[in-house]
Each structure stands twice: as C-alpha cells, then as structure tokens.
Amino acid sequence: xxxxxxxxxxxxxxxxxxxxxxxxxxxxxxxxxxxxxxxxxxxxxxxxxxxxxxxxxxxxxxxxxxxxxxxxxxxxxxxxxxxxxxxxxxxxxxxxxxxxxxxxxxxxxxx
Amino acid sequence: xxxxxxxxxxxxxxxxxxxxxxxxxxxxxxxxxxxxxxxxxxxxxxxxxxxxxxxxxxxxxxxxxxxxxxxxxxxxxxxxxxxxxxxxxxxxxxxxxxxxxxxxxxxxxxxxx
Numbered sequence: 001x002x003x004x005x006x007x008x009x010x011x012x013x014x015x016x017x018x019x020x021x022x023x024x025x026x027x028x029x030x031x032x033x034x035x036x037x038x039x040x041x042x043x044x045x046x047x048x049x050x051x052x053x054x055x056x057x058x059x060x061x062x063x064x065x066x067x068x069x070x071x072x073x074x075x076x077x078x079x080x081x082x083x084x085x086x087x088x089x090x091x092x093x094x095x096x097x098x099x100x101x102x103x104x105x106x107x108x109x110x111x
Numbered sequence: 112x113x114x115x116x117x118x119x120x121x122x123x124x125x126x127x128x129x130x131x132x133x134x135x136x137x138x139x140x141x142x143x144x145x146x147x148x149x150x151x152x153x154x155x156x157x158x159x160x161x162x163x164x165x166x167x168x169x170x171x172x173x174x175x176x177x178x179x180x181x182x183x184x185x186x187x188x189x190x191x192x193x194x195x196x197x198x199x200x201x202x203x204x205x206x207x208x209x210x211x212x213x214x215x216x217x218x219x220x221x222x223x224x
C-alpha cells in the first residue's frame with residue numbers, strides 16, 4: 001500500500017458537531033483529492049488541495065495539506081445528516097489523474 | 112451533461128463466463144480510467160487511456176482482463192473466464208486533462224456466482 005497507517009475507519013457523530021478525518025501518504029504528490037461516496041454511487045470530488053496550498057476551504061469543508069509530513073486532513077464544520085457518506089483521500093503521484101486512494105472513513109451523522 | 116455513464120449497473124455471471132462492462136466518458140474528456148472497488152482491497156486502479164491510447168495498465172490482472180477504447184465516446188473492460196474473486200464494483204472515470212478533477216460513474220456491480 002502507498003498509504004501509511006490508515007485503514008477503513010468509522011466515525012459516528014451527532015448533527016452539529018465538527019469532525020476531522022486524517023490521512024497520510026507515502027509517495028510524493030503535488031495534489032490531494034478528497035472524495036465522498038454515497039451508497040450506490042461513484043466517488044465525487046469535494047475538495048482538491050495542491051502542494052502550494054496549506055489550507056483550502058469550500059463551504060463547511062476545510063482541507064489541509066502538509067507536504068513535509070505527507071499528511072492531509074478534511075474537516076467538516078457543523079456536520080449535517082446529509083454529510084453521512086464514505087470519505088476518501090487520494091493522491092496523484094504521476095500528475096496524470098491516476099489516483100491512489102486511501103482506505104476511507106465511514107462517517108455517520110446522527111440527528 | 113449526464114456525467115460518466117456505465118452500463119450495465121448490475122451484472123451477474125456464472126463462473127467461467129465472460130463479462131463486458133461499458134463506459135461512456137464525459138464528452139471532451141481526454142482521459143478515461145478504470146478502477147475496481149471491493150470491501151477488502153478498497154479502490155484500486157486498473158488501467159487508463161489518454162486520447163484513446165492505452166497509457167498505463169499496471170493495475171490490470173494480466174491474464175483475463177483487457178480494456179479497450181475504440182473511440183472517444185466509449186471504453187470497455189472485458190473479463191474472460193470470470194472467477195468469484197472478480198466480484199466487485201467496477202468504476203469508470205474521466206478527466207479533461209491531467210491534474211484536474213476526475214469524474215466517476217456510478218459503477219457496475221459484477222457478481223460472479
């Protein structure tokens with residue numbers, strides 16, 4: 001695996017709470033993609049952060065990237081039930097769109 | 112824009128039979144990717160094409176799997192002599208150019224019985 005200690009994780013939180021998901025990677029990348037996957041659908045990109053960006057925000061989402069420690073995080077502020085999904089980070093070591101995915105985090109937001 | 116279209120959504124084959132999965136990428140996208148998703152292995156890269164040319168098939172099992180892109184509007188993934196371990200969701204994706212968003216289809220769930 002090109003990933004560190006990440007295995008498929010499960011997080012369960014209450015609506016309105018904040019949550020952070022972390023991933024670490026072993027191979028060089030200039031970009032980290034964060035995807036969410038809803039049941040029965042393919043992954044959908046939610047935020048893309050490049051190596052020259054330490055932080056990127058999109059609505060209630062915030063991604064960070066630390067190239068020195070080869071790690072990235074995705075935070076969701078004031079989670080909603082509709083945020084329930086599986087979240088993956090992915091790297092693109094060859095800058096071609098060929099992605100290497102982490103194992104993912106199953107996030108459940110309870111009302 | 113209907114996104115990446117994959118057909119069929121579900122396919123059941125008997126062990127030893129052939130399965131062909133179809134993908135229509137987003138119009139104007141030059142790169143097409145195939146991935147496989149299982150609970151145990153997660154999302155694994157299989158192969159990709161750029162401008163219809165095969166670029167990297169490093170993730171493809173060598174003996175029974177093949178992929179083609181005969182024109183810019185569709186790609187196929189063929190699995191010969193399917194085995195139960197081939198059961199997975201096969202995802203097709205496309206992107207406009209390198210280092211940009213990769214759009215995924217809904218996938219084809221293949222079940223080999």
